[in-house]
Amino acid sequence: MLIPCPHCGTRPVEEFTFLGDAAPTRPTTNDPSSMEAWYEYVYLRNNPRGTIDEYAHHSGGCRAWLVVQRNTETHEVYGAVTARAFASRKEAVAKGEQA
Amino acid sequence: MTERTFNRVSPLQDVAVQGRFGADRGAVGVSFTVRHPMSIITVIARAGQGAATAEALKGYDAQWAGPDQWFVLAEGRGEGALYRELKSKLSGLASVSDQSHGRVIIRIAGTKARAVLAKGTPVDLHADVFPAGKSALTQMAHVGVHLTRVDADTYDLSVFRGFSESFWEWITEQAEEFGYQVI
Ligand SMILES: [Zn+2]
Numbered sequence: 001m002l003i004p005c006p007h008c009g010t011r012p013v014e015e016f017t018f019l020g021d022a023a024p025t026r027p028t029t030n031d032p033s034s035m036e037a038w039y040e041y042v043y044l045r046n047n048p049r050g051t052i053d054e055y056a057h058h059s060g061g062c063r064a065w066l067v068v069q070r071n072t073e074t075h076e077v078y079g080a081v082t083a084r085a086f087a088s089r090k091e092a093v094a095k096g097e098q099a
Numbered sequence: 100m101t102e103r104t105f106n107r108v109s110p111l112q113d114v115a116v117q118g119r120f121g122a123d124r125g126a127v128g129v130s131f132t133v134r135h136p137m138s139i140i141t142v143i144a145r146a147g148q149g150a151a152t153a154e155a156l157k158g159y160d161a162q163w164a165g166p167d168q169w170f171v172l173a174e175g176r177g178e179g180a181l182y183r184e185l186k187s188k189l190s191g192l193a194s195v196s197d198q199s200h201g202r203v204i205i206r207i208a209g210t211k212a213r214a215v216l217a218k219g220t221p222v223d224l225h226a227d228v229f230p231a232g233k234s235a236l237t238q239m240a241h242v243g244v245h246l247t248r249v250d251a252d253t254y255d256l257s258v259f260r261g262f263s264e265s266f267w268e269w270i271t272e273q274a275e276e277f278g279y280q281v282i
Contacts, residue, residue, distance in 0.1 A: 062165040062166060
């Protein structure tokens with residue numbers, strides 16, 4: 001499996017350490033009323049058949065945190081962006097939904 | 100108080116024995132040199148200061164070492180001199196750390212250098228995409244390597260000091276089929 005690191009170019013999966021699903025969003029408050037959201041963030045994961053965004057650390061390369069989009073069924077890798085770019089995109093989407 | 104001085108000893112001093120090894124006919128395929136002693140400084144730009152740091156590093160031997168990160172190298176500088184210079188020059192722009200004793204730079208040169216490296220790294224070393232002056236972070240034989248192309252047939256391999264002996268054994272073994280020389 002080859003992963004297109006935005007910093008290093010195409011590299012084999014062996015150079016990366018995967019953390020897991022990038023979909024859950026960390027709650028921004030510790031308020032007791034947010035405990036349900038924390039429970040979901042910490043423990044609950046979907047197990048999608050198809051496209052998934054996952055955190056990956058380029059531990060054997062530039063040491064940057066990335067989000068790799070791949071297909072769990074076909075193993076096709078669609079692309080990789082920096083975790084920072086992914087986070088701001090997610091934030092923009094959340095803001096758009098609120099508005 | 101007396102000033103303390105010490106001689107820096109390369110961790111490969113007793114391992115990188117000079118001579119010719121491996122295939123013993125014709126010209127050697129590659130030669131190895133341990134670049135020692137070197138000043139090796141890590142520079143990591145603060146958030147949003149990548150371009151300003153890159154600008155301030157103009158004129159230095161600064162090699163890309165990750166997003167907004169560099170290794171700045173120098174030969175023949177006094178102990179800690181380059182570190183102190185960059186620390187004050189980049190104040191407010193970047194974090195600076197002296198890795199001179201923490202890393203070892205092995206230089207591999209020769210017509211078979213690319214063939215030797217290709218046994219260990221997935222990085223495409225074709226000159227079109229990996230020209231002289233370009234650096235990559237990769238792994239060879241499970242060891243993290245900072246790889247820099249110096250010129251068409253010369254590369255520098257920077258590894259953590261603690262891995263340098265094992266890395267040396269691996270890379271010289273890869274060069275045996277071509278014949279190699281340790282200078
Ligand atoms: Zn990378």
